[in-house]
Amino acid sequence: MPRRLLGLLLVLPALTVILFLFVLPLTLSVVGAFETEAGYGLGNFTKSFALYSSDILFTVVIVSLSTCLIGLFSIAIGGYLTLGENPRAVAILRWLYRWPLFIPFIVVGQVLRTFLAKNGLMNNILVGAGLITPLQAVSFLDWRGIVIAFVWKQTPFVTLLLAGAMASVDRGTIEAARNLGASRLRILIEILVPQVATTLMVGLVLSFVTMMSVLSVPLMINAQSPTMLTADIAFRINAYGDYGVANALGLISLAATACVAWFYLRQSMRERG
């Protein structure tokens, strides 16, 4: 008995922290989403959909699109790191691709703001190279800017996980395929990726959830309509002090992330079982 008590005592600090700093605020926010001036009800949700339905759709589409692109790029980079035959190119790529990992989102937003603007660095280079005329230059500071920022920042994270998993794949299967004359692309798609699919999915799910919660990038690049839910939540609170609708919007984005989290949980359950 004292032993069990001791165990309980040991876990208590961690449990308290989780209860008070995580479970309690989450519960309050969920309850707050249903609190309206006229008592409990769905008022905040009808208002959220009336005001922000296009932003909700926009958020899900943007984050899903970014997730797909991140998947493609990280497979490409990871694949080259594993199958590349030019050791110098592999070394350079290995050294380069991790850089965005160490740059905070807000800095990414700021960098891309000046890079993607209508008269920004990118268009100036294109105009300077004679590829487009100044009149053809367009600003990328809309949904495209957000996607570029997300992909740029999150690809290294997924690649890091993926390249590790690919490196630990049994080389024998790759060698066997190569002996039978498979091209490198075919080895990547048919041999490597299926073996690291779990890792890839976990990385993508974590990226999805991270991107759903980023406020700085949409604020810096495109805070106008349509914009991402995080910018709307900040606006509801900052401009109106309206925590009800902000909580409701939070719950809606939670529902979106819950869908992908379900995949993640199912996967980790299967691994454990």
Added chain:
Amino acid sequence: MRKLLSATLVLGLASTPVTAAELTVITAGDQNMVDYINEYLGPLFEEQNPGHTVRAVGTGPGDAGSQKILERFEAQKQAGSTVWDTDVAVVHEKFAGPMVSGGYLEAYRDTISTGKLVTRTNADMALGASVKGYVMPMFNSQTALAYNPALLPNPPKSYEELAAWVKENPKQFGYNGIKGGASGVSFVMGWIYAFGDGDASKLMNGPFEEAETKKWDAAFDSLKAFTQNATLTPGNAGTLDLLSRGEIAIGPVWVDMFYSWQANGQLPPEFKLLLPAPGMPGQPMHYVIPAKAPNKELAEKFVELATSPKVQAEGIVKRFNWYPGIDAQHVQAELDAETWNKLFTDVTPEDLASYGKPFPIAPYNNAILEAYEAKAAN
């Protein structure tokens, strides 16, 4: 001997002059508001009151900045704090009313000598709420359309002409929506004044009627179409920035920011302003003193200095290009004609009188913003 010692100690403590205080001034608004206090008003006050220091804190642009101040007061009141952390706050007009009705403010206007230099009604009523006695206007500001004469030699003179012009010249007009500062908000309010089916003067003077809020549908439909042909900018400064780079030809801006940017060389000197018919809103920023300010007397002294004709002339008009907060005739006497006239180069006093409008009263204000999100932005 010991008695003597303690006696001198007590005497010593009692005769120490009042300790130096740190006056905390929090201000909503763009960076220029913080600059004004840090660069001009604070040093002036410290010079006149040796030993005391002024600390300025900015809470951010637009309504969001004032909302933060309001929540700060609310929290300290609910916590039952006897001494609050703010001596003087500068807030937008819309938030003065809720602060007075919440009982967060000190009625100080009649106790300071400059209180009687203000007679304009917007120092008594703030968007439909009585704030008489609780606020002193720091300045009055106005929004207007800034344009680049090189790209646009004959600018549209009214909302109607602007709407037609934007249709033919897509993406040449830029504004910052309603989430990035008040110049965009002001443009939207002006749109409703111009195209709403209701009575614009009712929106400005009240009373609030739910039925009135149903009369804006057509105006928002046209605003939605208009916005699709407009460029959305990231903020008050963003509009000026895009103007200066030639990415847009015209857009709504705050008059004071426009002149300040021009004075700093961030905007070409040939850029101009115009106030379109039937008018765009402007607003004062107000000095308020919290009910439980730690250094109340010093705070009153600070506001007294800030609203004295000399400071209003030198700081508000000359350095920062705002329209004065106290009545103009007291300020004009302190300035040379040239400086005074510079304030009215593009937007004449007659324009101001006929096209300078107040913002709608608070409930309409919120209703318009929300309707914008539901109908024009969604």
